[in-house]
Amino acid sequence: xxxxxxxxxxxxxxxxxxxxxxxxxxxxxxxxxxxxxxxxxxxxxxxxxxxxxxxxxxxxxxxxxxxxxxxxxxxxxxxxxxxxxxxxxxxxxxxxxxxxxxxxxxxxxxxxxxxxxxxxxxxxxxxxxxxxxxxxxxxxxxxxxxxxxxxxxxxxxxxxxxxxxxxxxxxxxxxxxxxxxxxxxxxxxxxxxxxxxxxxxxxxxxxxxxxxxxxxxxxxxxxxxxxxxxxxxxxxxxxxxxxxxxxxxxxxxxxxxxxxxxxxxxxxxxxxxxxxxxxxxxxxxxxxxxxxxxxxxxx
Numbered sequence: 001x002x003x004x005x006x007x008x009x010x011x012x013x014x015x016x017x018x019x020x021x022x023x024x025x026x027x028x029x030x031x032x033x034x035x036x037x038x039x040x041x042x043x044x045x046x047x048x049x050x051x052x053x054x055x056x057x058x059x060x061x062x063x064x065x066x067x068x069x070x071x072x073x074x075x076x077x078x079x080x081x082x083x084x085x086x087x088x089x090x091x092x093x094x095x096x097x098x099x100x101x102x103x104x105x106x107x108x109x110x111x112x113x114x115x116x117x118x119x120x121x122x123x124x125x126x127x128x129x130x131x132x133x134x135x136x137x138x139x140x141x142x143x144x145x146x147x148x149x150x151x152x153x154x155x156x157x158x159x160x161x162x163x164x165x166x167x168x169x170x171x172x173x174x175x176x177x178x179x180x181x182x183x184x185x186x187x188x189x190x191x192x193x194x195x196x197x198x199x200x201x202x203x204x205x206x207x208x209x210x211x212x213x214x215x216x217x218x219x220x221x222x223x224x225x226x227x228x229x230x231x232x233x234x235x236x237x238x239x240x241x242x243x244x245x246x247x248x249x250x251x252x253x254x255x256x257x258x259x260x261x262x263x264x265x266x267x268x269x270x271x272x273x274x275x276x277x278x279x280x281x282x283x284x285x286x287x288x289x290x291x292x293x294x295x296x297x298x299x
Contacts, residue, residue, distance in 0.1 A: 090138070090141075090162065090163055090164065090165060090166045090167075091119075091134055091135045091136065091137055091138055091140065091141055091166070091167065092132055092133070092134045092135070092141075092162075092163035092165045092166070092167065092168060093112075093132065093133045093134075093135060093141055093144055093145070093160055093161070093162070093163060094130065094131075094132060094160065094161040094162070094163050095108070095130065095131045095132070095133060095158060095159075095160055096127075096129065096130050096158065096159045096160075096161070097129055097156045097157055097158045097159055098129045098130065098131060098153070098154075098156060098158060099129070099153070099154035099155060099156045100123075100128065100129055100177065100178055101154075101178050101179075102154040103131075103153075103154065103177075103270075104177055104179055104181045105121040105122075105123070105177075105181065105182065105183070105184065105185035106181070106185070106274075107270045107271065108121050108131060108133060108270075109121060109185070109187055109190075109192070110269065110270050110271075110273035110274060110290075111148070111153075111266075111269065111270050111273075112133050112135065112144055112148075113187075113192060113193055113194055113273075114194070114204070114206075114269075114291050114292070115135075115140055115143035115144045115147060115148070115206065116135045116136050116137065116139070116140020116141075116143060116144070116195055117135065117136030117137075117140065117193040117194075117195045117196070118133060118134070118135060118136075118187045118190070118193060119134040119135065119136060119167070119168070119186070119187060119188050120133075120134045120167075120168040120184070120185065120186050120187065120188070121133050121134075121184070121185050121187070122168050122171060122174075122183065122184045123177060123183040123184070125175055125183070129156070132163055132165070132168055134167055134168045136193075136195060140195070141162065143206055144160060145160050145162075146208075147206070147207070147208040147209070148160060148208075148209070151209055151266060152262075152263050152266075153263070153266060153267065153270065154267060170184075170186070171183075171184035192274050192287070192289075204291070205291065205292075205293075205294075207291070207292045207293065207294055208292065209262050209265065209266045209269075209292055210262060210265060210292045210293060210294060210295075211258055211259050211260070211261060211262050211264075211265050211296065212256055212257065212258045212259075212265065212292070212293040212294070212295065212296060212297060213239075213256070213257045213258075213259070213265050213268060213269055213290050213291070213292060213293060214254070214255075214256055214290065214291050214292070214293040215227070215254060215255055215256070215257060215288055215289070215290050216252070216253075216254035216288075216289050217252050217254070217286055217287060217288060217289045218252060218253045218254065218277060218286055218288050219252070219253060219277055219278075219279060219280065219286050220247060220249075220250050220251065220252060220253050221247075221253065222244075222253050222277070224242040224244075226277075227239070227242060227257065230272060230275055230277055230288065231268055231271075231272050233275075234271040234272050234275055235271055236264075236267060236268040236271040236272050237259060237260070237264045237267070237268060239257035239258055239259050239268075240258060240259065240260060241257070241258040241297050242255060242256070242257050242258075242297075243255050243256045243297045252286065256293055256297050258296060258297045265292070268290075269290045269291075269292070272288065272290060273288070273289065273290040274287050274288065274289065275287070275288050276288075
């Protein structure tokens with residue numbers, strides 16, 4: 001069951017360089033792929049991926065994720081950062097030019113998760129409009145750089161750069177952003193990360209921002225009006241064209257939304273990705289997922 005993982009004590013692929021095991025080209029490497037210097041038990045995660053204080057609760061049981069019962073101890077992951085002189089490529093991105101009145105950790109996660117697993121997001125108080133995003137590996141960083149650099153987001157042109165830091169340290173007491181949310185957030189156990197294992201990684205279509213969004217995991221028989229309401233409720237523009245796909249099951253729906261401009265679609269994704277939609281047939285709401293799609297909607 002451990003085929004493709006490094007032996008205990010070997011450098012993991014989590015820092016992005018020279019990892020053991022297969023590389024899936026999509027944010028998942030032979031190591032845990034997240035580049036964190038600590039194990040899930042050390043970090044304190046429950047099986048729901050929620051953060052809490054103390055070392056309680058069972059490890060995450062998602063296949064191939066943190067705390068997988070068949071995963072060996074993985075070198076640096078258990079021992080802390082690499083020793084001086086060790087070769088690795090960092091997995092932290094610098095993001096400049098953000099509109100702080102309209103952005104938060106969750107909104108950056110909503111965008112960067114399209115290109116790889118997001119580990120942590122941290123805003124910099126000393127550099128206004130700047131943030132750092134730790135990705136799962138160096139390939140995820142490259143995909144973000146290729147697809148998001150110089151994009152216009154909330155009327156600001158954002159620029160990306162490589163950070164010299166290998167990973168982001170925990171911030172016990174983050175300051176508040178203008179919207180009242182914390183300036184630091186850890187996503188290591190988030191179920192909304194899309195590259196947790198090879199099967200999940202293979203389902204991601206790596207595309208740059210476009211005018212068309214693909215939506216999925218929405219209630220069956222959702223209407224164009226309902227989709228418009230979901231977007232309006234989070235402050236996004238309504239699409240001018242919607243196409244619902246023929247449903248393969250009665251459990252969820254999917255389709256395409258086309259916007260007037262690339263910026264409108266980008267902002268809609270940042271605001272509405274992972275938005276909750278009430279479930280008429282159950283207690284748990286649907287969590288709508290969005291990604292970019294290539295080409296306009298055809299009649």
